[in-house]
Each structure stands twice: as C-alpha cells, then as structure tokens.
Amino acid sequence: MSDDHRDRPAILEHDDPRRIVTLPDGSVDRWYALGGSGGDRFESADAFADRLAAGDRTFSLEPTAVRPGGQAVNAARQVHALGDRATLLGHLDHPVLADFPFETHSMGSPATVRVVDVGGDELQLAEPGPAEDWGLADLLAVVDWDRLVAADALCCTNWVSVRGLTAVFDRLAATPSADSLPVVVDPGPIETVDPAALEGLFDSLSRADGSLAVVLSVNPTEFRAAARVVDVDVDADPTADSLAALRATLGLTGVVFHGADAAIGATRAETAVVEMYDVGDPRRTTGAGDRFSAGLTCALARGYSLESALSLGNACAAHFVGTGDTADPAAVRALLED
Numbered sequence: 001m002s003d004d005h006r007d008r009p010a011i012l013e014h015d016d017p018r019r020i021v022t023l024p025d026g027s028v029d030r031w032y033a034l035g036g037s038g039g040d041r042f043e044s045a046d047a048f049a050d051r052l053a054a055g056d057r058t059f060s061l062e063p064t065a066v067r068p069g070g071q072a073v074n075a076a077r078q079v080h081a082l083g084d085r086a087t088l089l090g091h092l093d094h095p096v097l098a099d100f101p102f103e104t105h106s107m108g109s110p111a112t113v114r115v116v117d118v119g120g121d122e123l124q125l126a127e128p129g130p131a132e133d134w135g136l137a138d139l140l141a142v143v144d145w146d147r148l149v150a151a152d153a154l155c156c157t158n159w160v161s162v163r164g165l166t167a168v169f170d171r172l173a174a175t176p177s178a179d180s181l182p183v184v185v186d187p188g189p190i191e192t193v194d195p196a197a198l199e200g201l202f203d204s205l206s207r208a209d210g211s212l213a214v215v216l217s218v219n220p221t222e223f224r225a226a227a228r229v230v231d232v233d234v235d236a237d238p239t240a241d242s243l244a245a246l247r248a249t250l251g252l253t254g255v256v257f258h259g260a261d262a263a264i265g266a267t268r269a270e271t272a273v274v275e276m277y278d279v280g281d282p283r284r285t286t287g288a289g290d291r292f293s294a295g296l297t298c299a300l301a302r303g304y305s306l307e308s309a310l311s312l313g314n315a316c317a318a319h320f321v322g323t324g325d326t327a328d329p330a331a332v333r334a335l336l337e338d
Helices: 003-011 045-053 071-081 136-140 145-149 165-173 195-208 220-229 240-250 288-301 306-323 329-337
Strands: 019-023 027-035 060-069 085-090 103-106 111-118 121-127 153-157 181-186 212-218 254-258 262-267 271-275
Touching (some): 019 071, 071 288, 136 165, 153 165, 153 288, 165 181, 195 212, 195 220, 212 288, 220 240, 240 254, 240 271, 271 306
Parallel strands (some): 153 181
Antiparallel strands (some): 027 060
8 A cells, every 4th residue: 555545644633624414314223132032132134034933923022222413424433433523413402412522513403313233234124303394494594604615525415315415516507606616425325216217317427517516436236327327337345447438328427336345436537446445344334434434534524545545445445344433543544554
C-alpha cells in the first residue's frame, strides 16, 4: 500500500475539521437473542433454519439491548469519531437518541427496528415510522437551507424509508450555491422498491448531479437492483467496468460498491478497487455499510483520490465489523498500516 494511504488518516486529526451533514432518518434498535423451545440460543442462522425444517414452530426472544440506530445516525457517529464536525438531521425524538456529542436537529419520532441476533447473523425487522411522511418542509423547519448547502459534504441515507429525500435532491439541483457539493447517497435496500419509483430516484439524482457531485453508495444486492432498473448488463460479481457502465448510464459523478471482499468505485475520471481488510470473526454487521458511506463522505469532502476514499470507507466498515466500535483515526491508521 502506498505512503499516500498511510498519511491520509493523519489529516483527520488536524485542527481544520470538515462539516458533514447526515440526514434524514433515525431509529430505536431493540436487539434480541433467538432461542429454541428449550431456551438454548441458536449459534447460527443455519441452525435456526434446520429447526424450522424439522417442524419446530416455538421459539423464544430474549431482549439484550436497546441502541440508537438509523443510517443517518450511524453515519454521523462515524463522522464525529473521525474528527470531523457532524451535523445530524434526523428523527430523534426519543431518549435513546437524545445525547450525541455533536450537533443534532430532530424532525420527529424515530422508527423502531427489531434486530434478532442469531449467532452473529442479524435479522432486521423494521416497523413503519412517521419518517415515511417526511418531506422538504420538515427539513426546512429545523435548518436553514443556506447553512445546509454550506456544508463540506452531505451524506443522504435511507431513501427507501424516507422518500421525501427526492424533493431535497430536486431543491439541491436548483441551488446555484451548491455547485460541486459532494453528496453521497446510500439509498437503503432498493431491491425491495417498485422499479418505477427507483427510476424516479435515479432521474432526480441525475438532474442534481448537474450542480452537485453525486456518488451513489450501494452493497451487492443494491448494485444488482440498480443495474436491472436501468437495463445495464452486469456480471454476478461487480467489477470496475460494470461500475463504470452503471455510473455512465445513471449520469452521476460516481458509483461506489461496498462488499465483504472489496470496495469498487467508478467516477468520471477514474476507477479503483480496494480489498477489504481482514478483521477475523465478525462482531457486528448491522451499521457497517453506514460507516463505510460516512468514511467515504469525509474523504470526498477533503478531495481524496477515489482509491484513498475507498480505503477510508473500508477501514471504517472493517473496524466496526471486527469490534462493534466506531473507528477513530488511530483505529483507521492501525488497519491501513497492517
């Protein structure tokens, strides 16, 4: 790995932090352990599936934790841990979401997400929340628009649950002062969305990219869903060429893929592939993609090369998967220098 990668994290520790805005969701995540009828916890999802196949239909749920959640919340926590200035615009009206060490503005009540931990595999069950009816007016009620576009970068998440984000992208497209503002869009599980609605999102992002620098951040399933909607042929495994084809068809500044083995990116100027760091047995996976997108956003706010931006995103995700903790600059450096 080049010296460029080793030096980059040190930049995050200087006294000139970037201001990164994350928006717009928030959730109260209630965690459970899953057990069989005898009370023993399952050690894997396969073991649970075997019991189902054998005809068992009685199981136990043991509450284990209540944690702050939501893609925008996770991203803001990562931004703050890296030493940049996070501004979180989310649905935070709950005590679990009331005490963050960075600037927050609440736009309403959070969703509830139930996370069932099955031996390290995590099953998420999301209940509909009021954010589904959220719109541009709710955003403008808590933050001045000029302050929003004066940020160094935006990290916009969970469009799947908060469709009002489309109106935000349309407003950004019509704002001259937002010229070349980096905007990372991590839309959530778009494979569950009606293709016509997804086409509408992509049209909005393409229009916004005329004045912004929009980078779409997707996982493997989301990548394939996006490619299907815009009729781009892709291989089973994403490559730099398939990312470049999707980016060109979408008309965006960049498309970035984050997977278990590598992160791949394509912009108008370059492509890059960066292998994922080995962290051993995973501790937590829910929220790792949000940390990747946050690291990517911080990197783009500083004008990093695509390769360095992917490296930082990978390091943030890998540290979280391996430890369950949000990476600070020292943790990032340890991974990059290993």
